[in-house]
Amino acid sequence: MTNSIKEIEDAEFILATGTNTTEGHPVIGIQVKKAIRKGATVVVADPRKTEIAGLANIHLQIKSGSDIALLNGLANIIIAEDLWDKEFVKERTEDFDALKETVAKYTPEYVEEITGVPAETLKEVARGYAKAKSASILYTMGLTQHICGTHNVFAVANLTMLCGQIGKASSGVNPLRGQNNVQGACDMGALPAFFPAYQPVAVDANRAKFEEFWGVKDLPGKPGLTVGEIIDESGKKIKALLIMGENPILSDPDANHAAHNIENLDFLVVQDIFLTETAQLADVVLPAASFAEKDGTFSNTERRVQRVRKAVEPPGEAKADWEIISMISTAMGYPMQYNSAEEIFAEVAKVTPSYGGISSARLENGSLQWPCPTPEHPGTKFLHVGKFARGLGKFHPVEYIPPNEMPDAEYPLILSTGRRRYHYHTGTMTQRTGALEVFYPAEYLEINCADAEKLGISDGDKVRVISRRGQVEVAAKITDIVTPGMVFTSFQYPDVPINKVTNAARDPISKIPEYKVCAVKVEKVS
Template identity: 50%
Template sequence: MTNSIAEFEHDSKAIFVIGSNTTACHPLIASRIIQAKENGAKLIVADPRNIQLARLADLSVNHRLGSDVALLNGMMHVIIRNQWHHPDYIADRCEDFDAFKAVIDTYTPKRVSDITGVDPEDIIRMAELYSQNAPAALLYAMGITQHTTGVDNVKSCCNLAMLCGNVGVKGGGINPLRGQNNVQGACDMGGLPNVFTGYQPVSDPGVNKKFSDAWGVALSSTPGLTITDMIEAIDQKKIKAMYIIGENPKLSDPDWNHLNHALKKLEFLLVQDIFLSETAQSADVIFASAALGERDGTFTNTERRCMRARKAQDPVGNTLPDWQIISRLSTAMGYAMDYDSAEEIFDEITGLTEKSYGGMTYERLGINGLQWPCPGPDHPGTPYLHKEPFARGKGKFHAIEYKDPAELACAEYPFLLTTGRMFAHFHTGTMTRVSRHLDVEQKTGYVEIHPDDAMRIKVKSNDPVLLTSRRGQMEVPARITTDVMPGNLFLPIHFGENPTNILTSSNAFDPLAKIPEFKVGAVRIERLIQ
């Protein structure tokens, strides 16, 4: 996030939520949005489903699955046409506006309505609410990123925020809501295939030498593989062993049949987790990891805030904190890791990640933590980014054309399926489904279907139905609701008995980020005779 969570409540005059079921997936942030609305902020919601937050919105729209670029381009067309943009900000702080504008000029409300299904008057009203109530914060989640055009979607969000001068101001910004408590921290620490900590490129000779010298080894300058690429590499027998830490790809990765076929080709699978997940059940060796309250360390959350986690009790049984397991394994394999504590590791992090973490220490983190960048010991941390010039100098406008999703409805597969979370469970349910209190809220998977579609195929609530895609098929109970639009279906991702990823595609992914298109896929639905 470029900005801080507290700003939504106190400083934002408008909040635009797109591709995020915030009350179900990020309830604490949703509470800030609700409070902001009570404080007078305008709320705009764009989502293919009728999410809870839409009921509080000044304006909510249901755009067609995968049509985010067109909707955002349509808003920007209206903003420029009505001169609601910020030409001085654009001239001073941005570049490539003319090429961007030439594309945006073609996205009239009528054209965008034909693509998105959103009424032209609503597109105009969305543009007005966002541009005329500054500062305006834009919030998005995986409804924006999990598409074959995920990078284009994010760039379009950035275009809109820059167009209205909402980047580098308190209460504004572009704010991706991270899906787990340390997604931001994992990326910051080099949990990406092409960078070391702090997004320092492995291919940069100076950076590579810095880390090679620090660790006393010659490090490769070749970027590694994304998860999507790893599965293909296993299938081609280019990867023979895999070490999975705190991940459950048997439910979270697309195309269950293809994934299982690939995993069976591994000569060795090692899984490190706190519970026996579906993936761990297939492992050759399992390392039992200590849980959150049983270890010290740090997390960096969605607003770039690095915070300490303090051990409340000793680990149970023979479990160990992750850093100790990794250190012992590394030492056994020939590279000695002899850290004495998590704090010692954090000190190494700050020493090698000077620009963002350099000023942090355990003592300085205290209770509330610090937001990066925090480059020096006297730096207070950074509540919002880009107050000064952008890191690249000027903000770049991108001319983005709309592209269809990889799959559209057709005669054989007449419905479009989207996937996501529901309020009671988290991700693949590894933790929440072992909680009796949460499991009782929802014990099985289900598919949401609009009443008109249910009537047409003669399905009633809780009737078993068969869902079929080009990858496979699964049985699941039906839930009839107007939360989905006619022609659309929704599946939650949490249930191993009804694994959503049997239906999703591993061949449809963003060409740059390699994120699979979990949010759109063509399926058919059939009633099963009881």
């Protein structure tokens, strides 16, 4: 997030796009509700009539995958009505003319044809966003899990810079991270193209720095494979795999393909706290410690670094992840002789500029937001004050493209997937609580009453969801949450492995799959 969670409640205008905030991020959802109570205008762009859409002033019930058209349409109106922040654009950005030229054809009427959102509603939203003293854009995987996910984010950044809604409080571009420490994992270099703190491996000076610090030679300058590419190459170029805290048998798209490749590995190691569906395929399972059984830090969605303190000892032979990794590395010939998580964090501060001023000792007195480059620095509440990290903010004009797979005569419905409030990821933890699975015991497929009537489906009927890749069975729930032509379910139930159906087509830049749109047919199970 460019800004902080607490700032959301003071935003004058909030555009939440591709985020079911109150269910997927309930803590942040509370901040949105506070903003509503303070009089903020909230606009939600989502194909489903979610809880937060019901709370919003305006619900833009767009067609799945039409985000770029919507965002370009808002930019078109803002430029046409001379509402853009001319001083900000002149002083702090470049390539405005290219953006202006690209969005010129995205008139309200043209965008209405693509998105289904009335032209007059688009104008109301564009005026509200441009005129607000502070406007915050929130988004999650409903924006990124498309073949054009990176371009969707470019379109958000374009709109933000166009109106000068960045570099100040209660504004900005605010992606809400989907897991508690995914931000920290990325910060620490768990990305194939970067060393810690997003230092590109392709830069010679970066490689030289880490070679000297780690006492190694010839670190590769070519980015490695992404998660999806690793699964694709499993059993082919990749013969052995260590999977930590992931459950791709359920979470990867086209899950039958993922399972087939994983089963073809010569050697599979899974490091986890439970015997997941993926761990059941492993040659070796390494028992890891949970968050309450180890020391360290988490870095959350607002870049806030927080201490994690051991509350209980790990059971049996379970160990902290850093201990397991160190033991494996040492056994493979590169000794890692760390004695504590604090010692590792001290190394992090030496090689990671944005964490340079953070230490375990400082975190004893409270959390800090990076960038925090020196021990005297207070941390950074919001980013891009005065100038961007690259100097001038660059407009990236992008064009709308349809999803990879659209409905046709054989597969007439669009399936979208997401999360439910009461469960998490593939249910590895939340379906072992003894409470949540009782309160919310079974998954269902949301289907509009018009589609259900055509298919002869009644509420509660068992149905079969079929795509070009696979099929699953699930109970039907007839509802107006989804529009005709669309069905929705979550990926959180092992007995409804919906990712056997989803499409593995990827964004060519981020390599994220298009989980949010695939063509399916639904039939009643007799």
